[in-house]
Amino acid sequence: MSTTxxxxxxxxxxTLAKKGFDEADDRFASSRxxxxxxxxxxxxxxxxxxxxxxLDSLILLILTGVYLTFFFIPNSRDVxxxxxxxxxxxxxxxxxxxxxYQSVLNISFNVRFGLLMRQAHHWAALVFxxxxxxxxxxxxxxxxxxxPRETNWIIGLTLWMIVMLEGFTGYSLPDDLLSGTGIxxxxxxxxxxxxxxxxxxxxxxxxxxxxxxxxxxxxxVHEFIFxxxxxxxxxxxxxxxxRQKHTDFPGPGKTETNIRGSRVWPQYxxxxxxxxxxxxxxxxxxxxxxxxxxxxxxxxxxxxxxxTGSTPDWYVAWLDGAVRLWxxxxxxxxxxxxxxxxFPGLLIPGVVFTLMYLWPVVDRKIYNDHERHNLxxxxxxKPFRTGVGVAAIVFFADLTLATGDDILSNNLHIPxxxxxxxxxxxxxxxxxxxxxxxxxxxxxxxxxxAHPIRHPVGGMIVRAADGxxxxxxxxxxxxxxxxxxxxxxxxxxHxxxHxxGR
Amino acid sequence: MTILDDPGQGGSREPGAGGGAEPGDQPTExxxxxxxxxxxxxxxxxPDDVPRGQDDSHWRFEHxxxxxxxxxxxxxxxxxxxxxxxxxxxxxxxxxxQNQASGILWALAFLGIGVGLILxxxxxxxxxxxxxxxxxxxxxxEGNRWAVAESFARxxxxxxxxxxxxxxxxxxxxxxxxxxxFPLASLGPxxxxxxxxxxxxxxxxxxxxxGRPLRPSDLPVNGILTVFPEGGMEDALAPTLLIxxxxxxxxxxxxxxxxxxxxxxxxxxxxxxAGCPAGLYNVQTHxxxxxxxxxxxxxxxxxxxxxxxxxxxxxxLPITTDTEGYIVxxxxxxxxxxxxxxxxx
Numbered sequence: 001m002s003t004t005x006x007x008x009x010x011x012x013x014x015t016l017a018k019k020g021f022d023e024a025d026d027r028f029a030s031s032r033x034x035x036x037x038x039x040x041x042x043x044x045x046x047x048x049x050x051x052x053x054x055l056d057s058l059i060l061l062i063l064t065g066v067y068l069t070f071f072f073i074p075n076s077r078d079v080x081x082x083x084x085x086x087x088x089x090x091x092x093x094x095x096x097x098x099x100x101y102q103s104v105l106n107i108s109f110n111v112r113f114g115l116l117m118r119q120a121h122h123w124a125a126l127v128f129x130x131x132x133x134x135x136x137x138x139x140x141x142x143x144x145x146x147x148p149r150e151t152n153w154i155i156g157l158t159l160w161m162i163v164m165l166e167g168f169t170g171y172s173l174p175d176d177l178l179s180g181t182g183i184x185x186x187x188x189x190x191x192x193x194x195x196x197x198x199x200x201x202x203x204x205x206x207x208x209x210x211x212x213x214x215x216x217x218x219x220x221v222h223e224f225i226f227x228x229x230x231x232x233x234x235x236x237x238x239x240x241x242x243r244q245k246h247t248d249f250p251g252p253g254k255t256e257t258n259i260r261g262s263r264v265w266p267q268y269x270x271x272x273x274x275x276x277x278x279x280x281x282x283x284x285x286x287x288x289x290x291x292x293x294x295x296x297x298x299x300x301x302x303x304x305x306x307x308t309g310s311t312p313d314w315y316v317a318w319l320d321g322a323v324r325l326w327x328x329x330x331x332x333x334x335x336x337x338x339x340x341x342x343f344p345g346l347l348i349p350g351v352v353f354t355l356m357y358l359w360p361v362v363d364r365k366i367y368n369d370h371e372r373h374n375l376x377x378x379x380x381x382k383p384f385r386t387g388v389g390v391a392a393i394v395f396f397a398d399l400t401l402a403t404g405d406d407i408l409s410n411n412l413h414i415p416x417x418x419x420x421x422x423x424x425x426x427x428x429x430x431x432x433x434x435x436x437x438x439x440x441x442x443x444x445x446x447x448x449x450a451h452p453i454r455h456p457v458g459g460m461i462v463r464a465a466d467g468x469x470x471x472x473x474x475x476x477x478x479x480x481x482x483x484x485x486x487x488x489x490x491x492x493x494h495x496x497x498h499x500x501g502r
Numbered sequence: 503m504t505i506l507d508d509p510g511q512g513g514s515r516e517p518g519a520g521g522g523a524e525p526g527d528q529p530t531e532x533x534x535x536x537x538x539x540x541x542x543x544x545x546x547x548x549p550d551d552v553p554r555g556q557d558d559s560h561w562r563f564e565h566x567x568x569x570x571x572x573x574x575x576x577x578x579x580x581x582x583x584x585x586x587x588x589x590x591x592x593x594x595x596x597x598x599x600q601n602q603a604s605g606i607l608w609a610l611a612f613l614g615i616g617v618g619l620i621l622x623x624x625x626x627x628x629x630x631x632x633x634x635x636x637x638x639x640x641x642x643x644e645g646n647r648w649a650v651a652e653s654f655a656r657x658x659x660x661x662x663x664x665x666x667x668x669x670x671x672x673x674x675x676x677x678x679x680x681x682x683x684f685p686l687a688s689l690g691p692x693x694x695x696x697x698x699x700x701x702x703x704x705x706x707x708x709x710x711x712x713g714r715p716l717r718p719s720d721l722p723v724n725g726i727l728t729v730f731p732e733g734g735m736e737d738a739l740a741p742t743l744l745i746x747x748x749x750x751x752x753x754x755x756x757x758x759x760x761x762x763x764x765x766x767x768x769x770x771x772x773x774x775x776a777g778c779p780a781g782l783y784n785v786q787t788h789x790x791x792x793x794x795x796x797x798x799x800x801x802x803x804x805x806x807x808x809x810x811x812x813x814x815x816x817x818x819l820p821i822t823t824d825t826e827g828y829i830v831x832x833x834x835x836x837x838x839x840x841x842x843x844x845x846x847x
Contacts, residue, residue, distance in 0.1 A: 039539035041634045112599035116608065119601075148641075181778060181794060188776040188841040198693035198843050206690045208697070209777070210738050245636050255551040259541070259636050263558060263629035270623035277616025281609045288605005304728050304741035304771055304779045308793040323776065323811065324795045330813040330842055339842030340813045341776050374636060405796060416796050417809055 042268045043248035043261035047138050052272060054131035056279040057124045058234070062227070064121040071111055073103035074219030076175065076212050086110035089296050097175075097300035100215045104174040104295055120287035125167050127283055129315035132160055140389050143363070143377035144247045147370065150360040152244075155237045157356055162229050168316050169222040171293060175215055178293075180301025181310050183218075184209065185323065189346060192339030210303060250375045257374070309410075311403050321402030322348050325424050352395075383442035390438035391431035398427045541635040549635050558632045562625045573625035577618045584614030697845070698838045701734025702819060702831045708732075708744065708768070715828040716744070718763050723748035726783045728771055731831065739839045741771040741779060742819050743790070744829070745801055750788060752802040754818070761820035763829065768819040769805045772840040773797055775812040790816070813842065 025031045042048075076098040081089075087109040107114040136156065139145055145153035168186075172179040187209045191197045206213040245259055254260050262268050286292075298307065312320050322344035330340040355362075364370060366384060379386040401408070402423045409416035463469050540552050548554065563570035587610035594603050661668060707715045708729035721727055725746045734740050747765040754761065761767070769790075773780040778794035783801075789808070790799040797812030799805040805816035817839055820832035838846050 035539050036541070039541075039634075041541070041632055044631070112595055113604060115601050116599070116604045119605075120608075184778060185776045185794060191841060191843045194844050196844075198697060198845065202693050203686065203690040208738075253551075253553070253633055257549060257636050258551040258633050260631065260633045263632055265629070266627045267623050267629035270619050270627060274616040274619030274623065277612045277619065279616075281612030281616060284605055284612060285609035286605075288602050288609065303738035304730075304781075306779050306781065306793050308782065310778075310794055320795075326811050328775075328797075328807055328811050328813045336844055337842050337846050338844070339846075340811055341841060344811075372641070406793065417798075420796065420810075 038263075038265040040242075040264040040268075041245075041259045041261045042264065043246050043259060045249060048246060049275060050131050050138060051135040052275060053279050054128055054135055055234075055238075056276040057128040057131060057283065058230070059276070060124045060280050060283060061121060061128060064117045064124065065223070065227075067117050068107065068121060069223055071103060071107045071114060072173070072219075073099045074173070074216045075099040076210075076215045081105070083110065092296060092299070095300060098215065100173065100175040101295070101300045104176070108296065116284070116287050119290075119292050120283055122171070122292045123286040123290070124283045125170060126292075126313065126315075127279070129163060129167060129313075132163060133315070136160060137389065137393070140359075141379040141386060142247070142249070143373065143382060143385065145360050146363065146373045147360075148244060148372050149240075149247070152237055152240050153360055154357060155233050155240070157353065159230065159233050159237065161353060162226055162233070164316055166222065166226040166230065167313055169218055169226065171313055173215065173218055173222060174293075174295045175301050176295035177298040177301050177305060177307060178295075178310055180210075180303075181306050182312055183214070184303065185320070185341070185345075188339070189323070189341040192342035193346065194336075194338050194342070197339070197342070245374070247374055247376050249378070254375060256372075259374075309407050311407070314400065317403040318396045318399035319345065319349060321399035321423075324402045324405060324420065325399065325427055327424075380442040380445040383439045383446075386442050387435040387439040391435040394430040394434035395427060398423055398430050402427075539634070540632070541637040543637070546635075552633055552635045556632060558630065559628045560630070561628045570626060573621065577621050577626075580614045580618035580621065582614075584611045584618070587611040587614060693845070697843065699834055700740040700839055701731040701737040702740060702742070702834045703731070704831065704833050705824060706731045706734070706831045707824070708742065708821065708829045708831065717827050718766055718823065718829060721746045721766060723765065724785045728779075728781065729768075729829075739770075739772055742768050743771045743781070743783075744768050744821075745783065747788065747801065750802060752788075752804075754804055758818060758820065760822070761818055761832065763821055763823060766821070766829075767801070768821045768831075769799075769801070769816040770819065770835065770839045771816075773812055774807070774814040774816060775810070775841060777841045780812075780816065 021031060021034060024034070078096055079099050079102050081092045081095050081097055081102055083106065086106075089105055089109055092105070104118070107118055109115070139153065139156065168182065172183050187201055187205065190204070191201045193200060202208065204214070204217065205211040206217075246261075248254055248259065248261070251260070262271070299305075311317060323341055326340065326344035326348075328340065329343070331338045363385060367382070377385075379389075402420065405416045405419045405423070408414070408419055412419075540556070542548060542552065563573055587607045590607040591604070591611060594600060594607055709715050709732045710727065710729060713732075713735075715732065716727070716729065721744055723746050725744075727744045729742050729744050731737065731740050745767055747767060749765065752765075752767065754767075771779045771781060773792040773794065775792065775795055775797045778792050780790050780792035780797065780799060782791040782793055783789075784791065788801045790801055790805065791797070792799075792810070792812070795811055797810035798808050799812065799816050800808045804818065807813065807815065817835045817837050819835055821829055822832050824830045
């Protein structure tokens with residue numbers, strides 16, 4: 001037992017902290033909650049940090065974005081570029097442009113650190129979406145969406161959809177030639193919606209394309225509506241994560257009911273803070289050194305000009321790729337038609353997102369698994385799910401490549417017609433091939449790398465209750481197949497039967 | 503990993519829990535529960551899968567003062583880099599904020615702090631590798647589940663007892679919900695005949711980007727030019743391509759034999775696929791390519807789509823010359839220009 005003196009010393013060490021938390025507890029009765037927060041455990045695995053990279057870049061996006069709003073003028077009023085002070089971008093002097101575009105030129109050339117903040121904002125968006133997509137893949141392939149985390153899967157997918165749109169609205173605001181082209185395509189996609197397309201576009205644009213109100217409205221959507229949705233949904237996402245606690249990979253000492261990792265205070269707090277700073281540092285290095293979206297080179301938007309190599313930012317490229325690959329079909333009868341861009345622009349993403357929203361239900365049926373899970377799957381242990389995930393990645397990759405068909409054609413000296421044809425076949429055959437290859441690879445990996453814990457194979461030495469030693473593969477091996485490998489499938493079937501029997 | 507297989511070994515260095523005593527069993531004096539919280543409520547039995555006697559107060563260089571000192575210096579160095587970079591940011595701002603220099607300095611300021619924080623946590627701070635209980639957040643017990651069901655049902659029953667009011671509320675809510683959408687209708691006008699028409703019309707001159715009218719002689723053979731209806735530059739569906747095909751044999755339906763001026767034909771520049779300007783002209787093949795999605799149109803064959811996603815030909819604009827010899831439209835386009843829409847028909 002400790003002495004009275006030691007106890008007194010200990011209490012003295014904590015006096016200052018106690019005073020601080022007393023102030024809070026007097027008001028919120030918060031001490032127990034603070035203990036659970038400070039002593040919370042987060043599991044340690046590098047892939048769990050990727051969602052955090054998304055969060056960090058989002059914070060950077062908000063900060064740089066707010067800064068940019070102080071200078072950006074969301075107005076499509078026609079002006080002639082003639083800055084009176086500061087740096088002038090000579091090639092555009094005397095040209096007609098919208099006030100919005102001119103204000104972006106001013107941010108880039110006349111505001112100190114303006115270009116840096118603009119480029120940091122754009123780079124942060126690219127990093128953000130990359131982190132979001134990686135995070136989504138990690139969740140899918142490890143089965144982290146399973147009960148009890150289906151709600152966060154749905155919130156996460158919704159967030160992904162909104163942040164894609166947020167990115168699109170963001171790079172559309174400068175009203176340069178590239179972004180105007182993107183808006184024109186979106187207008188066409190929306191206009192093609194059966195029954196209500198023209199009503200929707202007339203309401204959003206305040207009349208027929210291009211109108212004079214759209215940049216102003218887009219600004220409200222980009223600065224207020226989407227950010228409010230993102231922050232709201234993300235708060236729910238994180239609160240649910242906090243409540244349910246993070247999943248973890250199986251490993252020594254880990255069970256479904258415990259959690260192994262680092263304390264929030266001070267380990268995790270310091271590391272997470274450090275990661276946020278490093279993510280910011282990398283984004284600012286990119287912002288300083290790697291040019292992005294040089295709108296002054298593209299020039300102001302007009303409805304009658306466009307440049308080759310017009311591609312959207314990478315995270316919406318798959319949508320543009322779908323629009324390129326969809327054949328020249330549209331459906332006309334009884335005086336009505338369903339326009340061509342509607343199918344690849346809205347129907348395909350609609351189907352893709354519906355399937356993804358439903359996946360937790362599908363997965364539950366496939367594996368007949370209604371249990372709660374806190375421990376993750378290894379992708380190889382669920383070959384079907386992994387195959388579906390790989391098929392989806394191939395699908396998205398094919399569409400993303402399609403959006404660069406003219407650039408590929410130019411660099412590879414292959415006619416773009418051939419590239420598009422190959423990618424049209426690829427978008428159908430590729431996912432099937434991807435599924436089969438991934439499925440086979442998982443099965444092979446299962447055999448070559450049977451779980452040392454769950455399905456031990458020969459070579460592992462164990463000590464028996466009587467104190468004797470023997471090699472697991474010899475005396476007490478589970479059913480080994482003809483080739484000497486453990487039949488993982490059989491073992492899994494056995495486990496399932498066992499579960500059902502219970 | 504500092505889980506101790508035998509809780510008696512090593513034990514905890516926390517006062518009040520030494521000598522093989524188990525944390526959780528015996529709270530430190532004056533505290534409500536164990537200060538090193540393992541997600542286990544005070545009234546809960548200690549779970550089997552949370553090892554007893556975990557000690558998370560260790561840190562990496564605890565027993566190596568030399569390396570701890572080096573780690574400290576390393577962290578300090580990181581932060582001094584940040585400090586210098588921050589001063590650099592001020593200097594660069596004053597001298598004009600050169601972009602590359604700014605980016606490097608901002609990056610260093612962030613990276614120095616970040617790397618230092620992570621090294622501090624890794625080398626000098628405790629709290630690694632703890633196993634705790636997930637606690638009771640997974641699911642509540644049956645008693646609580648019945649309690650919530652009962653609380654809710656107790657309120658619902660008297661509501662359900664008056665089905666008329668209940669259903670009326672639903673109906674009113676639905677109707678009001680629709681009524682509340684009407685402000686959205688003010689966002690834009692009803693879709694109107696603008697969908698089907700452009701600013702072209704009988705006798706409207708074709709002018710260039712800078713408003714100059716054109717004579718057929720202004721366009722050399724194989725020349726191509728974007729023209730607009732005079733006074734209608736802002737009409738995004740009106741941009742039209744004048745192409746001089748010269749002697750090249752081009753096919754045009756018999757009903758349109760007088761829509762061209764010699765070899766000069768006029769077709770809408772707005773792609774029938776997604777509305778981009780289809781302006782890349784290959785003089786050898788007389789094909790127009792839309793740079794957005796590579797729809798390809800054969801000008802010699804009435805601008806029929808020959809490749810890509812465009813479902814329809816580019817509409818032709820009937821042209822002639824007026825009394826002064828300038829190129830004018832004979833009429834507006836005879837079909838809607840640009841991408842399809844529901845009522846296009």
